[in-house]
Amino acid sequence: MKHPINVTSEIGTLKTVLLKRPGKEVENLTPEYLQRLLFDDIPYLPIIQREHDYFAETLKNRGTEVLYLEKLVAETLSDENIRKQFVDEMLAESQLTANGATAVLKEYLLSFPTQEMVDKIMGGVLKKEIDTKKKTHLYELMEDHYPFYLDPMPNLYFTRDPAASIGSGLSINKMREPARQRESLFMQYIIKYHPRFASHDVPVWLDRDYQFSIEGGDELVLNDEVVAIGVSARTSAKAIEQIAINLFKKQDSFKKVVAVEIPKCRAFMHLDTVFTMVDYDKFTIHPEIQDSNGQMNVYILEKGKEENTVSISHRNNLQEALKEVLGLSELVLIPCGGGDEIAASREQWNDGSNTLAIAPGVVVTYDRNYISNELLRQHGIEVIEVLSSELSRGRGGPRCMSMPIVRENLK
Incomplete structure (x- = not known):
């Protein structure tokens, strides 16, 4: 068997993915403990399972191997x-x-x-x-x-966050909220003891014992040289700096880590709730992460001159920063909800920007975000819609619900 982890982009053809089918943990939600367990509502288990099965079958039908966490x-x-x-x-x-x-x-x-x-x-x-x-x-x-x-772990069906594949290794994450901190222990054991992974000495870029939090929804592998990581309510700047140092030291291909600061609020939980890559030169974006002049804080981290250091430079325009690090002359940001004040806010709340690319220019999205989906199609993206009435109650979309383990390298 080849090395069991290979993720060198957000859009390479998805070969193997890790999911978690919602189970009893969802039924153990009650109104008085929703906030403690990070939910806004209680999904109906038979329907959320049916929708998740539809999602899994959609991936299988496109040739993706689906592994289940449990x-x-x-x-x-x-x-x-x-x-x-x-x-x-x-x-x-x-x-x-x-x-x-x-x-x-x-x-x-x-x-x-x-x-x-x-x-x-x-x-x-x-x-x-x-x-x-x-x-x-x-x-x-x-x-x-x-x-x-x-406590139940109802957030487990969002497999993206406890660990994230980057290159041939992964981060096993120190999660921000107490309700989720136990989740990354599952992946720590899988990597160490499961026969599929244990014999391959899988590198861990940052482990769950690190002092500061980082979560997979903030980690985007743009290509084999550039990783983007959100500075968010769940991911700290110190963790980003440390994972950058570790990547530059242990995996030579990575040259830059782009730290993107987003508003720290429930609606904008992770970078991938407001920004995802859908093709070589196309991204979804929720316009409200930028100020009225289209600016925001972006920091480019590169290997420092001294050992275990990084050099940091500041940018204030995300589109221009992405063109710079990806070597593109043109780049399109596709606004969630078409940028309409009401539609953008509504569809972003229901993960209109949280797309899962399964190949260049091919994405899986929630069916409920019809304005964002149509706009993606107008930009030449193939959109595969999945059912979402109950899945969306957890405040996470197709990217949140999937942890890619193997993607084909981009040519």
């Missing part, structure tokens, strides 16, 4: 010692929600077959599931109002 994790934990180690680490990172009942929870989780155990960890453990006879401490017997020993 299955890879179960395969990773086939060894009993690794399984126990994983449960220990997962519970150690869940102390805020485990309420001190670690021993009881460990025994409960290990009582399941491996796939059921993984689904249970992802779906969450309710206090009422634990046999009262096994609760021997006062804090275990005193049931407070919070229903979970182990």
Whole structure:
């Protein structure tokens, strides 16, 4: 088998992708804990699963191999010692929600077959599931109002964020919000222990123990020399600088990291919610990330003269900065919702800019963003629409829901 990770662009033909089918974790959402778990609404599980299956089949029909996170994790934990180690680490990172009942929870989780155990960890453990006879401490017997020993992970179907493929390696991310921080542990185990990856010594450009946060929705591989990373509510400038240093040191092909500062708000969660690449010289953009003069802060990071340093230069025009780093004389920014004040805001909220390119000039989008989709078609882009009434409630689109593992290199 060739090296299991190869992503040198945003638009190279997508050969292998990692998805997570929504499961019990979505049904364990309740109105009073939506904010804690980073949701605005509660999707209807049978329909969100149907829509996700449609999305997966759309990719398969175009020749993409679809891997599922939940299955890879179960395969990773086939060894009993690794399984126990994983449960220990997962519970150690869940102390805020485990309420001190670690021993009881460990025994409960290990009582399941491996796939059921993984689904249970992802779906969450309710206090009422634990046999009262096994609760021997006062804090275990005193049931407070919070229903979970182990929080559900409803954001897992957004596989883009916990880890991101760059070149032949990946970042395994320190995630910003407590509700999501456990998610990257799954990928850490997969890369270290799953037979598909373990024998290949996959480089990790930045690991989940790094002090500052970074998330995959902010990481865009523009080509084999340039990576763009959003400075956002979820990704810190310090993490961007460190991953740039590591990339320049360990993967010679990368020459520039473009840090793009976007407004830090819920609607503009990651760079890919307001900006994605759809062809060699075409990008979607939400116009509101720029000021009234079309300007914004863009920083170009290159390898510094001293070891473990970068040189940084500032630009204030995204379009011109992209033309510069990509060596293009012309470049088109396609505005979400056609730039209309109402349509742009509405369609961006429903991920009109969050396209998944599966080949140059071919993208998967949500069907609900009909104005943005038509505009993409007018610019010569093939648009494949997928169902989205329930998937969109999580505030993430096709790019958010997919972690490319292998793309063909651009010619």
